[in-house]
Amino acid sequence: MKKYILLSLASFLLLASCSSDMRGDEKTATADGAFSSSAESGSGSGSDAGLITAGEWNDLENWDFWTNLMLNDTFSEKKEYWGVNPDKRIAVSVVNAGEPVSGAKVELFENGASVATTITDNLGRAELFVDLFESAGALISDYSILVEGTVLGESLVYAEEGVNEVEYNNLTSVKSLVQLSFIVDATGSMGDELEFLKSDLRDVISRSENGLGEYLFESSSVFYRDEGDDYVTKKSEFTSTTNTTINFIKDQSANGGGDFPEAVHSALKTCLNLDWDENAHTKIAFLLLDAPPHYEVDVLRDVRSYIELAATRGIKIIPISASGVDKETEFLMRFMSIVTNGTYVFITNDSGIGNTHITASVGDYEVEYLNDLMVRVIKKYIE
Numbered sequence: 001m002k003k004y005i006l007l008s009l010a011s012f013l014l015l016a017s018c019s020s021d022m023r024g025d026e027k028t029a030t031a032d033g034a035f036s037s038s039a040e041s042g043s044g045s046g047s048d049a050g051l052i053t054a055g056e057w058n059d060l061e062n063w064d065f066w067t068n069l070m071l072n073d074t075f076s077e078k079k080e081y082w083g084v085n086p087d088k089r090i091a092v093s094v095v096n097a098g099e100p101v102s103g104a105k106v107e108l109f110e111n112g113a114s115v116a117t118t119i120t121d122n123l124g125r126a127e128l129f130v131d132l133f134e135s136a137g138a139l140i141s142d143y144s145i146l147v148e149g150t151v152l153g154e155s156l157v158y159a160e161e162g163v164n165e166v167e168y169n170n171l172t173s174v175k176s177l178v179q180l181s182f183i184v185d186a187t188g189s190m191g192d193e194l195e196f197l198k199s200d201l202r203d204v205i206s207r208s209e210n211g212l213g214e215y216l217f218e219s220s221s222v223f224y225r226d227e228g229d230d231y232v233t234k235k236s237e238f239t240s241t242t243n244t245t246i247n248f249i250k251d252q253s254a255n256g257g258g259d260f261p262e263a264v265h266s267a268l269k270t271c272l273n274l275d276w277d278e279n280a281h282t283k284i285a286f287l288l289l290d291a292p293p294h295y296e297v298d299v300l301r302d303v304r305s306y307i308e309l310a311a312t313r314g315i316k317i318i319p320i321s322a323s324g325v326d327k328e329t330e331f332l333m334r335f336m337s338i339v340t341n342g343t344y345v346f347i348t349n350d351s352g353i354g355n356t357h358i359t360a361s362v363g364d365y366e367v368e369y370l371n372d373l374m375v376r377v378i379k380k381y382i383e
Helices: 009-016 060-069 073-082 188-192 194-210 242-250 264-272 297-312 327-339 370-380
Strands: 026-029 035-038 053-057 089-096 105-110 113-119 125-129 143-147 164-167 175-185 216-224 233-239 280-289 316-321 344-347
Touching: 053 370, 060 089, 060 327, 073 327, 089 105, 089 143, 105 125, 113 125, 113 297, 125 327, 143 164, 175 188, 175 194, 175 242, 175 264, 188 194, 194 216, 194 242, 194 370, 216 242, 216 264, 233 242, 233 264, 264 280, 264 297, 280 327, 280 370, 297 316, 297 327, 316 327, 316 370, 327 344, 344 370
Parallel strands: 089 164, 175 216, 175 280, 280 316, 316 344
Antiparallel strands: 026 035, 053 344, 089 125, 105 113, 105 143, 216 233
């Protein structure tokens, strides 16, 4: 179920015909489904920014819902399909005198051997997983955690039983830097929404830069298609000059593709090879797509490897599912967000923009304008 806004054809046309000043306002969905506005939209907004609607669902924050969902064979089989099983989740919270510690290296050891590594986020949270890509039948008692070399003294518990809290009294070398990357499927099937999405992304970049206060801001982007197209990936490196990223996004268009799967693995590789700062306070890669990677052994191995690498480096992958996404793709995107300590975003039918979007298999959520939702999520992972 969802709290939602119903946009009739007349109201949608009214929105589309509003002045550019009105489009530039920040709109949020209120509890009764109406919209409130506040003039917070930054420069660089496209004329169609703030029209696409979306929802957000954080499986990590709704873990009971997730575990119950996995009791359903229709959904649990998606783990075997993609070769990813995040069920044995170990949630960690690192604090110093009750305050969250960001940028701390957290390692998972099995019988003394390091098997996984990640970095705490701004909330001091880290997510680690046992038997993520295999079913080895290991016992939780075989595992231990080190935070910056400090051993967690107590026995570990899985997320169903609680969060493993670690007291860490030293400073970490985190910089006041926020890095955002935008990975976008630019194949022909994205043509129904891409121009609106480009406007939203330009708006999000401008507003993010203007609202960061003491934080430095860098943005980058990767557009991708598929093998045999004019290009497979095209990138704009991290830069503190936001207009560089904004103009790069503005110049892209939808074309190519042909079959359903696209070169998602190549896009992830290109993004992870950008100049990410290991000590940045916040690192987020938004992944906008409407199709899965190719279902081939080598490709799936690469996808799993890149998800794990993102988690190791503390880069949150936040997927945004567009029209055309099926259930298999939805769950791969949710696996990505879970493993990288992110959240899942999905475009809805409420705006009337684009082709039909599937109903996400989630609990109650609120429909928001996509650009506002993205700015809210970015803010959450900075403060």
